[in-house]
Amino acid sequence: MSNFKIITNNEKVAHSKNSFLILLTREGYGVSVILILLFLFLAVTAPSFLSIQNLPNLLVQSLFIMLVAFGTMIVLSTGGIDLSVGSIIGLAGGATGWLMMSGLNMWIAILAGLSVGLLIGTINGLIITKLGVSAFLVTLAMQYIGRGLLFLLTKDEPISNFATPEFAFLAQGKVLGIPMPVLITLVIFLLLHFIFKSTSYGRLVIAAGSNSEAARLSGVSTERIKISVYAFSGLLAAVAGILLTSRLTSVLPSMGNGYELDAIAAAVIGGTSLFGGKASVVGVAIGALILALVSNGLDLLQVNQFYRLIITGLIIIIAVAIERYLAAKN
8 A cells, every 4th residue: 555645734834834934044044134124224214324435334344253253153063162262363463463563574474363363273172172171161261361462462552553555455455346355255255155065074064063972973073173163263263353453454452352252143143053063154144244234223323332232132032042943843
């Protein structure tokens, strides 16, 4: 006898509803609705929002959080967390500026700054995996260490008068009318999208976050994966720090403060699970744009920026609630 199942109308509706919900959370489709609605709201309520001066500036401002959030996304997708990225931004940018001020070649100074981020991220990963210490505690400690090193490097005073025109071009220049930070971020975005969509490494990262023990029993070196994601996070934070230094043409002892929380917010808003096993490069980019829109909109509407913290917190709660709801439905 052949097996068959009669599907009722109610089951069809339920299936369609679940499929629609899944579609909305895939690759940032759902969060893009929030972005569009927020954009339209500001276009109507803030007359200067659509100005030719504001929109490009808004886009560039979002890129620094976006770059850090890409690294945070990779760490979160394995079930970890990285609270050290804000200090890495400051220390990598500070090291680059200090070395240039000391007369070192710009490209060697930039390479040194990138190495700082890569080294700190690798150390985070090694301590977490080899010593079994909580990622929260390790990266929190590294946040303090990195900030302390930056204070020692700058002697608690801004570093300036080191930026050459070539260095300033990295964050202030344009190629064919497109700002350099946009081009750099676009290249990184496309690379990460390719890694997560078309390479075995991307699949292994998600597998390590979905079920670390099952992945290990399947022959996956979860320790190497976890070390690599923290190294990746540190490197991307260093890229953001160097670009921020180029844009400001100076280094402040407080540079990078709070970026770790904004990066987590952008990743979570974009659909990355705090519990591992789920990430969306597109979603994270949209999440960073939403945070930038909120901040920019409050400025244009002359609303106290403290409301940004409240609004961001509410958006995170809603995003996590939706993510857990959909996970339970599946």
